[in-house]
Amino acid sequence: MSQACGVDFGTSNSTVGWHRADQPALLTLEQDKVTLPSVVFFNAEDDEISYGRAALANYLAGYEGRLMRSMKSLLGTSLIDGQTEVLGKSVPFRGLLGQFIGELKKRGERAACQSFDCAVFGRPVHFVDDNSKADQLAQDTLEEIAHAAGFKEVQFQFEPIAAAFDYESRISQEELVLIADIGGGTSDFSLVRLAPERSHLLDRRNDILGNGGVHIGGTDFDKYLSLTHIMPLLGLGGRLASQIEVPSSYYFNLATWHTINLVYTQKVWRELQDVYRDIQSSDVRQRFERLLNLVEDRDGHWLAIKSEEAKILLSDQESIQLSLERLRSKQPSAPCSLMLDQDGLQQSIAHLSSDIGRAVSQVLQTAGVRPEQVDTVFFTGGSSGVRSLRQQIAAIVPDARKVEGDLFGSIGAGLGLDAARRFA
Template identity: 80%
Template sequence: MSQACGVDFGTSNSTVGWHQSNQPALLPLEQDKLTLPSVVFFNAEDEEVSYGREALANYLAGYEGRLMRSMKSLLGTSLMDGQTEVLGKSIAFRDLLGQFIGELKHRAEVSAGQAFDYAVLGRPVHFIDDNRNADRIAQNTLEDIALDIGFKEVHFQFEPIAAAFDYESRISKEELVLIADIGGGTSDFSLVRLSPQRAHVLDRSADILGNGGIHIGGTDFDKYLSLAHIMPLLGLGGKLSNHTDIPSSYYFNLATWHTINQVYTQKVGRELADVYRDIQNPEYRMRFERLINLVEDRDGHWLAIKAEEAKILLSDHDMVNLQLERLRCKQVSTVCSLTIEQMGLQSAIGHLSVSIANAVSAVIQDAGIRPDQVDTVFFTGGSSGVRGLREQIAAIVPHARKVEGDLFGSIGAGLGLDAARRFA
């Protein structure tokens, strides 16, 4: 029985791959589910910690406490050296990541019925864009955490390369494949030559023609969708009495998963009260009151979940109607609702889509490959389903076959294959 596994610690969801003959590639991590949402909830009422779907359910049920999500986005940033307060105690962000990844390891071991001493960890092509030092620090931090929680030895593999290994296990002839991995925090791309004959070679460096990526992913789509359509309901875009804009920093923090908790401080509460007194327009006073109430109720993560819900629904529908029942103010007693059309999503995230498409073109150009030489585009990552984005990428290689992998599981499965080969 292999004591090696592949760990895909994702911004939004995590998986663990384990390669065994005639067995599923991924281990169940939450009842029968193969993914564990990368979420931790510290329940202040019961002084308990929950993870994944249970954590989200407890938070949405209204329990007092602290929700943490998109923790991977902290790697390589200055925040990683900081602390936050949960259950009345300070905890280092590094320990918070260790707590979640340790839970991921524990659940995988329970599911497999054995210990895992060795692991291949997935990593984005760039943790931090255009900063090699920060990128190195991010990987070293993740390696230290993995060793601290009990792994004896770890290796790293680029996430799109891991997805390539998963796809390679199902093909019958050689292909030049563009792997498009669009996850919660990053979009990564690799050009890889794959074949059944090459699958058993440990050193595949000669088959990797190009790698690239950009620090844009699904949480950024959520953020800009929220800023364009939801945050104006809370006063974004309004004016103060001196005709200057209402400060936008509160809205940007609320729209960004890993900075939501920054608006819950007493200092911000006092600032919001001062701003409210300086708004003369009745409509924007009403909207800003919603913001104050949202912050007082600590419903920022709920609002971010609603933005994510809208993005997901707009992948399959032309229009979505969001019920925003927790947005309240004295002047309006009816439930606040918001209709967002497909064009509204495209307008909000258009600049992100262009940057992602440019990253794809750069990978192909740097590899010295003509677009018409690419045989297949293999899509993976939960955010690759966003409508319009996939079409924009596919248009760069118009002659290539389009294949959709397991959007949430291909990377974990490929990491499991890589771990079995490396630690055989």
């Protein structure tokens, strides 16, 4: 058994991989689940901290407090060196990330009944697009945070390469594989030559023909789904008496996980009241009242969860009826709901899909590989379930076999394998 683990600290979900012969590749982190949603809830009523599904459940149950999610998105931004208010105290963002990674470590060790001093952490191909210095700083920051959380030795592996190692453990012959890892915060692609007889090698640089990616992922799909279809129910696109549009910044902040709390300040609340007084249309006033009530009730995270829920449901269904029961106005009306379908989802994320498709084509071009030479596309990452996006990627390499890995576990499993090889 390896004395080292692999840590997939994800934007939306996290896993811990541990390689043991004939044993599951992932450790259980919450009840019987191997994934831990990357969520922290600071309960102001009970002065407690909860993580993962428990954190979401406590928040949705209506407990007073602060919900933090998509914390990985802070890496590579100026916000990582800032602070935020949690239960009346100013807390550094670095400390919040360290707290969650420390919880991952503790839960992994409890499941393994042993300590882990060494770890291979997954990282996106690009924390920051087109800025190598900022990208390296983001990795260095994550390494510092991991050390502070208790890991003595930390190494890194590209997340799609880790997924490739997991896939390689299950094939019987050599394949040229395009790893498509669509996660919560990034979309990463690697073109890798895999073969069972090469899986034991520590140095696989010659087998990596190309890699690339963009800083676009599932939280961006959620954001633009919300802005296109949900936020108009709260007044986005409506006009003031002067015929200029209602300011969009409030809606963009509400649709972005790590900026939702910016809408809850007293300054913004006064601005919203001023905007409301300047709306003449009864229809726009009614929709804007929903926004006022949402902000007053601090239900922004609930709304973001509903947008994510819609995206997930549309991965399997042609159309859905999304219940938005917490949206209310002064006028008595039926509970608010929204009909969404595949075309609506595609409409809202079309510009993101195009950027992702270009990234795939760029990887092939840089590697000097023709589309027909690719044997397999291996899909991993929770957001690779978005149907239209998967179809777009598959169309770039139409002759390749399409294989779906463990959407939430392939990276963690591969990191566990990599950790066993590196720290053996």
